[in-house]
Amino acid sequence: MPNTKSQTPVLHARAARPALAAPACRKASAEQVQDGADTSVANRKSQISTCDGQSLKRALHAAGRWLERHAAVVNAINVFPVPDGDTGTNMLLTMNAALAEIERSPDDSVSDVAQAAAHGALMGARGNSGVILSQILRGFAHSLDGETILSPRAFALAAQEAHETAFRGVINRVPGTILDVAREAARAAQEAATRTEDIVEVLTEVVETAKATNILTQEQNPVLKEAGVVDAGGQGLVYILEGVLRYLQGESVEIDTEMEAVVDLKSTLGVGEEGYGYDVQFLIKGEALNVDEIRKTIDTMGESTLVVGDATTVKVHVHVHDPGVPLSYGVSQGVISDVVVENMEEQYQEFVMSRARETVATEEVTNIATVCVVPGDGLRRVFESLGASAIVRGGQTMNPSTQEILNAIESVDAEDVLVLPNNSNVVLAARQARDLSSKHVIVVPTKTIPQGISALLAFNYQADAETNADRMARAASEIQTVEVTRAVRSTQINGIEVTEGDVIGLFNDQLVAAGQDYTTVVLDVLSQVAVEDYEIATIYFGQDATQEEAEALADQITQTYPDLEIEVHEGGQAHYRYILSLE
Amino acid sequence: MPPVKIVVDSTADLPPDVTADLDITVIPCLIRFGDQTFREGVDMSRAEFFARLQTDPHFPGTAAPAPGVFEETYRRLAAETDAVVSIHLSPQYSGIFNAARLGAEAVADSLRVVLVDAGQISLGMGLITMVVAEAARDGASLQEILDLLDDLKPRTHLFATLNTLDNLRRGGRVSGLVARVGNLLHIKPILHVHQGQILLHDRVRSWERAQWHLVETVRTMAPFERVMLIHTQRPEAAQALGQALADLLPPHTYTFEVGTTIGIHVGIGAAGVAFIQAR
Numbered sequence: 132m133p134n135t136k137s138q139t140p141v142l143h144a145r146a147a148r149p150a151l152a153a154p155a156c157r158k159a160s161a162e163q164v165q166d167g168a169d170t171s172v173a174n175r176k177s178q179i180s181t182c183d184g185q186s187l188k189r190a191l192h193a194a195g196r197w198l199e200r201h202a203a204v205v206n207a208i209n210v211f212p213v214p215d216g217d218t219g220t221n222m223l224l225t226m227n228a229a230l231a232e233i234e235r236s237p238d239d240s241v242s243d244v245a246q247a248a249a250h251g252a253l254m255g256a257r258g259n260s261g262v263i264l265s266q267i268l269r270g271f272a273h274s275l276d277g278e279t280i281l282s283p284r285a286f287a288l289a290a291q292e293a294h295e296t297a298f299r300g301v302i303n304r305v306p307g308t309i310l311d312v313a314r315e316a317a318r319a320a321q322e323a324a325t326r327t328e329d330i331v332e333v334l335t336e337v338v339e340t341a342k343a344t345n346i347l348t349q350e351q352n353p354v355l356k357e358a359g360v361v362d363a364g365g366q367g368l369v370y371i372l373e374g375v376l377r378y379l380q381g382e383s384v385e386i387d388t389e390m391e392a393v394v395d396l397k398s399t400l401g402v403g404e405e406g407y408g409y410d411v412q413f414l415i416k417g418e419a420l421n422v423d424e425i426r427k428t429i430d431t432m433g434e435s436t437l438v439v440g441d442a443t444t445v446k447v448h449v450h451v452h453d454p455g456v457p458l459s460y461g462v463s464q465g466v467i468s469d470v471v472v473e474n475m476e477e478q479y480q481e482f483v484m485s486r487a488r489e490t491v492a493t494e495e496v497t498n499i500a501t502v503c504v505v506p507g508d509g510l511r512r513v514f515e516s517l518g519a520s521a522i523v524r525g526g527q528t529m530n531p532s533t534q535e536i537l538n539a540i541e542s543v544d545a546e547d548v549l550v551l552p553n554n555s556n557v558v559l560a561a562r563q564a565r566d567l568s569s570k571h572v573i574v575v576p577t578k579t580i581p582q583g584i585s586a587l588l589a590f591n592y593q594a595d596a597e598t599n600a601d602r603m604a605r606a607a608s609e610i611q612t613v614e615v616t617r618a619v620r621s622t623q624i625n626g627i628e629v630t631e632g633d634v635i636g637l638f639n640d641q642l643v644a645a646g647q648d649y650t651t652v653v654l655d656v657l658s659q660v661a662v663e664d665y666e667i668a669t670i671y672f673g674q675d676a677t678q679e680e681a682e683a684l685a686d687q688i689t690q691t692y693p694d695l696e697i698e699v700h701e702g703g704q705a706h707y708r709y710i711l712s713l714e
Numbered sequence: 715m716p717p718v719k720i721v722v723d724s725t726a727d728l729p730p731d732v733t734a735d736l737d738i739t740v741i742p743c744l745i746r747f748g749d750q751t752f753r754e755g756v757d758m759s760r761a762e763f764f765a766r767l768q769t770d771p772h773f774p775g776t777a778a779p780a781p782g783v784f785e786e787t788y789r790r791l792a793a794e795t796d797a798v799v800s801i802h803l804s805p806q807y808s809g810i811f812n813a814a815r816l817g818a819e820a821v822a823d824s825l826r827v828v829l830v831d832a833g834q835i836s837l838g839m840g841l842i843t844m845v846v847a848e849a850a851r852d853g854a855s856l857q858e859i860l861d862l863l864d865d866l867k868p869r870t871h872l873f874a875t876l877n878t879l880d881n882l883r884r885g886g887r888v889s890g891l892v893a894r895v896g897n898l899l900h901i902k903p904i905l906h907v908h909q910g911q912i913l914l915h916d917r918v919r920s921w922e923r924a925q926w927h928l929v930e931t932v933r934t935m936a937p938f939e940r941v942m943l944i945h946t947q948r949p950e951a952a953q954a955l956g957q958a959l960a961d962l963l964p965p966h967t968y969t970f971e972v973g974t975t976i977g978i979h980v981g982i983g984a985a986g987v988a989f990i991q992a993r
Contacts, residue, residue, distance in 0.1 A: 213885075213886050213887050214886040214889065215775065215884075215885060215886040215887075216886075217746075217775045217777075220746070220775065221775075221777060224751070228780075250782070253780060253781055253782035253785070254780050254782035254783060255780055255782075256780035256781055256782065256813070257744065257746075257777040257778075257780070258777050258809060259809045259812075261777070261780075262778070262780070262781060262809055262812060262813055262816065265780065265781060265782075266781075266816070300812070300816055301812070302805055302811075302815070303805065512898060513896075513898050516896040516897050516898040516899075517896040517898075517899075517917075518894055518896065584899070588896075588899075588901065588917045588918070588919065589917070590917075591914075591915070591916070592894060592913070592914055593913055666920035666921070666922055666923065667919050667920045669899070669919075696920075698899065698900060700898065700899070714919055714920055714923065
């Protein structure tokens, strides 16, 4: 392509070429390029108004280091399109591949540096954001072909082509992404280039616009809005542009003066520069504690250090990879207490996933609702986790009314409704509710909680209501239910003498055992079942039992049936101390 | 006319002897543990990978091959052929397809590259790729290969039971599906992959019952033209499926292991069946 842009008149540096600074200390990982001796700008205070190949090279290095400083933040806000928390890492690896190629390239005109960066990024692009970054650099380089000086006008044209190339590089474009940031940055560059011949002024405008545009992404993309974050790729591009500007302005990218907001975000997320580790907090109590000395020592162990206190009590907070290190040190200084150790990776993952939970992917949707009658908060959570659309509270001795079930049927946003009564005494009320409703309602006559869980598990998002009702009824029939409670009156059933207050065991709603103690009765019921035919027993303990008691029961069952896998869940139901399922 | 060349990315999970035999060019995806990056099937064996998956504190990341790697590969093939059929994972699940598209555009002046969304993952894609590569070896034209793909895709299914939901959850790619499985009970989801959709076919609480459900479903879809038994570090489960389906298996039914990129997302201990239904 013929190139005439290099004839554009440009002003030359209004300050002397930047003095070469000493190489800065920086972590070098396997992926990172070797720092050239001239890439640090830590000590440079001068400012330049145009940019030759050497300066472009250093500016891109500065951009890489600035992105590196903020990669963890970019990772943390990565919820779109895939909430896997690696946008910062991917952009950084892509940028590092570009920088490594620049180092390998023998020539350093603006054109050569840009070409090398583009080639390196193209070969080393990682992830969606990395691919887009590679396309930005490709367009940028293509436009700068033959240029020796990066004038404001050349930059503006290159920014425009960078955006256009990146735009073409994405198949499924949605509003509120790095593409918007690239587009607006290019527009700002063009506007600024008509007003000034100073590349620093142009970049200043570009960075301001890029930041403002990326803030808007949160409003444009519903996934970002839901998660309360800006676009991660867009933010990565902001850091890259900002790094370039910082270099041109003679500001450091090594010593961070604008980290306040970032530090705040990072401590919220528990994401450190070194990746994830442990957040350790404790108090040291003693006599004549040396706060300064402790602070100094703790500071060498990790980051985000906070050490405050006096001669008798010192509060320590630090992020480390091995919590044993600061804790052992604390013990050497005095008596430690109030120890809190948190795994920051777990917190971080939970944070990202909780933000991403509502993300609706491109998957099948159903318009069939399920209404489930459930006693107890624990069981409610189980049913909700399995996708129950509405829960009606109720069960043994607290049967819900027809009206309550009908209200739930009417409340769900679907015309097809499947009702799971989960108790033999609720089936009738559910059928009455069905007859009263104008919706298409099918009652799947589940008689116990385990049957209901089994039925709900069998719900198929692709099938219609009738098919689902059949599947669910069949699934309910495949599960065995054991319930234990206390007899409310003396009686004789199935040849078993029951005295009021006895523990009684029911197998699929039939009384089969009675005794004085819960564990004995449960084992008695199981002895009447071919337990070896089943793989998993699940114990849902009621509101009168504790987790420990349920686990002790599980241990007892394991001793008798070592092949049976046992899960314990809080059911929170009244009346039944334990509900067990066998499947 | 030189034969059409078949390119696929490493998520097709075909073993190296098969790809070498059928002259299939495989472009490796990238696996990242912390700061270290590996090319799938090139820098790290599956055994090493799965051992590390269980011990490394970092949950690995996966990334598509760079557009430049596709471009380079296509350029190399341009010396041998006029046409390439490049088969990849659906763009809705991965950036691989887009990277391939950018690579193909860069070589458009010297080579015809037809990109195909396999509508499948792992060995579902591998199966389609094998059949197409056999046709290419036997001299099928580009158009014949594309027609064959149109014919194969609707007939190709993959069913698999996952042993754990953790990997799918952490991988973040099918969060809607993951949310539907439910997180309180230790549920084994049975996934069904067909025509680009990854569907939750069933949710079952015990492995044995899940496999029984899977076999029951698969049996209703017989007869089969091709079948592959697949697993992640659980050959005995694939073998058990083979026994349960023995009367329906066509000749040349292989048992293959799912590779590292897909393995990260489905986790260890998964097993299933990929098949092409008979016409």
